[in-house]
Structure formats: structure tokens, C-alpha cells
Amino acid sequence: MPATVARSSSSGPDDACCGEFRSVSRRGLFVGALALAGTTTAVGSAVVTASPASAASADSVLVVLSLRGAADGLSLVVPHGDPVYYQARPRLAIPAERLLAKDAMFGLHPSLAPLLPLWESGRLAAVHATGLPAPNRSHFAAMEEVEDANPGSTVRQGWLNRLIGTDAGGSPLQGFNVGGGVIPGALFGDEPVMSAGSVDDVRIPGDDEWVSQDGRKRSLHTLWDTHPGPLGKAMRSTFSAITDFRPVQAAADNEDRYPNSDLGRALATVARVVRGDVGVQVLTVDQGDWDMHSGLGTLEWGQMLHNADDLATSVAAFMDDLGSQQSKVTLLVLSEFGRRTVENDNYGLDHGYGNVMFVAGSGVRGGAFHGRWPGLTLDDDADLLVTTDYRSVLAEIVSTRFGSSTATVFPGFTPTPVGVMT
Template identity: 30%
Template structure:
């Protein structure tokens, strides 16, 4: 059976093997432990892994997490609303889009949090500027060039912790922009030739091109190359195979995977359903693999997007750039459930958008503080409170 077929089967059935293995670890063929197995032995002592899933283009939160009990939803979206008899109800008011069915096992096991009303106050309708705000973790009136994860890595540098990062599905550095490394040709990411051959890569076993230069004391940091696999599920598989956290206790890792296509100005219903199905399959696949490798309890998966979509549909059976939207957080330490206020379509703002109830930076503060144990204010440059959704 091919690896992709196994991952898809595991995701679809919710099955997962419990044998703990490091990322990209291989099974030994002799009595001599291989380097991957040495990494696997240390898996239980390793630090925390963040996986960001970027929904590029502005995901429609209202058709992702559906307020199916609100008549205003169907009045505003006569042609693109998700029918009541098709939604996956989470309670008496809120439901998931039917394409997200593969997330149900995580919801039922209490490991999926649905955070409603997430966004940026005074959001910008430009894709570029809004994504810059989300990537830098800043207020709308603050202009920065360094990503919020780059500032997190800077704290680890001071403490000499081991940290690693990887990007799949996009060549943009995004939240990693401004990391302390230099490169003569392209964004300074060191190259990992094959994750299966380098499951615990570091500066001694990465394969640098002649013009690759890493400057300064990078606190034993490792970087996987930005890449654009053929499909989102290829990106998910690549992410699951990438050794982003070393074997040392107290190490940390961050991966970003991009799913593009959410700028649904026309013919949204069919396009959005396909995208959400890919998202659900990707998350289910990651869950199956991380459980199999003994990493699920040390991982936090978060979705994010530059903005939501308009509450009212447009004449092209699509939506325009909007305001707040719902996002997902999942992992072995997540206290599942609904967080934030359900969409109140009677309280649209002056531009007809859903108002922001939860500052998007609270998602980041939850990662930085309770999950990673970093000093949040020094990274977000503001007093941002984490969300109370992680178990100790």
C-alpha cells in the first residue's frame, strides 16, 4: 500500500497506530538502532510543535461554521447558504459545513476548539496588507516587517533553545519573516534533501548550497526549504514527514502549510466545499500521523486567514472581503468546544461585516504563553490574553 493511500485511509476511518516514532523515522532492519530510532526514543522528551494552516484568500467563516438556526443567515445568503438538512450540528445553533465531516472524531473526543468571531479590529480589505497584519501579529495601524514567529525564535535564541521551522505550499516567509539568517540567493532557508534520510536534521547534516550562508549563533536552529508541492495533501504529507523538532528536551518547532483558493467572489458553493473537504482531510491525516508517531499531545494545529467574507452574498453567487470569521484549534491538549460569541447577523458593522469579537492575536498568545511558555508581551508588543482552551 502506498503511503498516501495509508494516510488517506487512516484519516477517513479515524484509525491511528500508537507506535511512537519521530518525524520521518524509519523502521530498523537490523538489531543496530539507526539515527531515526535514536530520535524516536527521545520523542516523548521533546518540546512542542505548532502547525499553522493558512487558508489563503480569505475563508468564508459563515459557511464554514454555520449559524443554521438564524433566519437572517438564509435571508442574507439565499443562493449560497448551506441547507439546514445538510449541516453537521455542533449544538442547537451552530454547525459545521458538511465537507468538514472528517473533523467530527476530533470534536467528539474533545480535541477540536471552534473559535468564533476572530479577526483584526479595523481590518484592511487588501489581501496583502491584511495578511501582513496577521503575519506580523500587529495592530492594524502598526507596520512591521518581522513575523511573529520570528520574534518567538528570537526569544529561544536568548535561552539557547533548539528550534526548527518549515514551510509547505508557499514560498512566502509569512510569520517567519525576519529570522536571523542570511542567504545570497533565495530567502535563506537551508535545504533538507530528503526528510526520510534526515529525520533529526541540524547544521551538521543539512545540505547547504555553496551560496547558502547562516550567520551568527542561531541557537542550533534548523530550517526546511519553502516548497510548493503539487497539492495541499502533498503539502500535508510533506509536513508530516518533516523533522522539525530535534531530539533534545525542550526543543520547539513550527510548520506552516498553505491551502490557496479562498477568494471566492463567484460560484462559491462548489469551490468552497472542495476546499473545506481538503482542509478536513489534511487535518485528519495530520492527526492520524501524529498519533501514530506519539506526537499528538505535543502538537497544536491552528487555522488562520487574512479575513472572513461578507455576510451578504453577491450577485455572482459569491462573497466579498469581509470581517470576523471562525477558526479551528486542535491537538491533544486542546479543551474542545465552542469559544467566543456565535455570529449575530443583526449586529453587522457599518460596512455590513461581522464585528470582531476575538482579537486574532489571542490565538498567537495561546501558542506563545500556555503552549510554548514564552513571554508573550515581548513578542506581540501588547497585552494580549491567551484563550482558555489548553489543558495543563
């Protein structure tokens, strides 16, 4: 599939139950899309900047990894010091003696062992009891709210789109989604961004050995180089971005160093984009399925073992693959909400509230568990409560790594200090 350069505004679909996640793993609609020569340009109400500046190195890079389906943070970072955890999960609880990087309250799931070097070197941290201001157990509604990060707004614009909007560059290369062409909500908005499944997809389809003397490219330039209006400007911006992307395609492909999984392949692509050093500031990638109503399992079997191992092995390979660019990259890992404290009858967990977030890489105050622990309960709700609004974690990254206004990126929100960034 060719790359997508997009900006749009749309409303997310309503949803009713957990089947929503299994039927569609990523949501979003293109509005006002123009399909031309296999390259899709979605144009909203604003004008795409024409003839953006040539690609320049980014000072800071943020990679956002979304664990789709609501990962169980109480399995990934286990509150072994809270006795309710073991009461609530007689079959699923992880024995304290098996946990990694353990302190008096928390420890990491054993399958996260590949991340221990990052933790021990102070480049990985966890923030527990994070989440939305109010519970939302609908996957798509929660994803929408998390990624817009602007409660009550009727404008479809994600927080990452607002972040790159604080830079006047206006190039689609500022934001890049590694995936199947549907831009995640965090990147939706007025600023142009790109989406592709692989770096080789960033091209004009038909620009190959079967089209002699760049015939298709010449035809497209003839059509659009002097075309007035927003579509002409959008197409010229697309041509420029494709040209500026070439150093990424020339960068080494180290996919064989990663797990043979969707996440491994996606993070290999992210690392290649970063090493290409063409000015990409934010990148998004997904891992799923974390919706474990049944079969979450134990330390001997189950989905959690597989997903946690894939997550840890892929992230460890990614951080190592960054090479000389590692000092500028911060990785954020989050999910739309957590799972219930109490296990169900199917070796699984139903939708909950509070969760854990991971932050790794540059500028991280690592080797520590951050956040204020509220304590677990066995009452009717049996949810982990949220003591840290997830936007406070995002705001700390935005302010320390990009120097951007948190009031612009998170309108109407006053963040509280978290201490996860230096």
C-alpha cells in the same frame, strides 16, 4: 528547489484590489540575499548564531495553516441559530439539518465530516467572530498585519519569528516553512528559519553521485568554516542545520495516506518533519484559493465543497500520521479576513471582516464553539463583527503550549481570555 535558510526585513507591497491575490499567492522579499552553491542565505542586520547546538527534541510544536484568500467562516462554521444568516444567503445557505456537530447556534459544514472524530474526542475547537482589530479588506495588507501581529510597528518581524526568538537556541531548525522558498510574514525576522518544498530539498545542491568524494561540500567548508563575519557564521549555521535534518529524511514518507492535493502533500511533509523530531518548533503551510467572489456554490457544487473537503481530509490524515509525536502538536488554522454576510449575484461572497479560527491537537479544549457571537445584520456593511481579537487566540496558544511571554510575542497587546486552550 534547495532549502532556504533565511532571515530578513522588508516591506510588503501595496495592493489595490482582489486581483492581487490571484496574481501572487504569497508575498515577501529577500533583502541582502547571498546565493551560493544553490543555497540561499538571507542576512539581516543581526548576526546568525554560529555553530548552533545539535538538534534536540522540541517539547511543543505549533503548525500554522493559513487559508489564503479569505475563507468564508460562515460557511465552514454555520450560525444556523441566527435567522439573518438564511435571509442573507437564500441560495448559498446550508440547511440546518445538514450540519455536523450542531449546537443551538453553530454547526460544521458537511464536508468537514473527516474532522468529526477529532471534534468528538475533544481535540478540535472553533473560535468564531475573530479577526483584526479593525477591518482590512486588502488581501496582502491584511496578511501582513495578521502575520506581523504588531500593529503600527515599522519593523518587519512576524509573530512566529518572535516566538522562536524567546528560545536561545538560535538554530534555523526552530522554524520551518513548507513551501516554495519564500518565507511567510509570520516567520520573517531576526531569527534564522528554513523553507523547503520537500524534505529532500534540504541539502547542498550537487552533493550527489556526480560529485566525487563530497567535493562540493569540502570546497564549501574550506571556503566558509573559518570565514569571519556574519556570512561565514550564517553558512556554518546552514551546514549544521542540513546535517541535523537527516533524521527527518530518514523518516517514513506517508504521502500516499493523504489527498492528492497541494495541501495533502504539504501536510505529509509537515508530519514527516515532526516525526523526525529534530527540534522544529513551528511550521507553516498554506492552502488556497479561498477567494470565492463567484462559484462558492452549494452542497451540490462549487469551490467551497472542494476546499472544505481537501482541508478536512488532509488535516485528519495529518493528525493520524503524527504517531507518537501527536501529543506535542497543536494545529492552528486561520485566514486573513472573512467574507460578507450577504451573498452576491455570482454565487459568491465579497470581502468581509470577522471569521472563524480552528485549533486542533494538544492542549485544546475541543468539541466546542468558542467566542462571543455578535449577531448578524443586513445593514449596509453586512459584515460579521469581530468580538475576539485573533491575537488573543494566538496568545493563549503561546502561553499554554510554549510558556512564552505574550508581551514579547505580541508587543503592546493585552490578550483577553478565550478558553480554547487548557
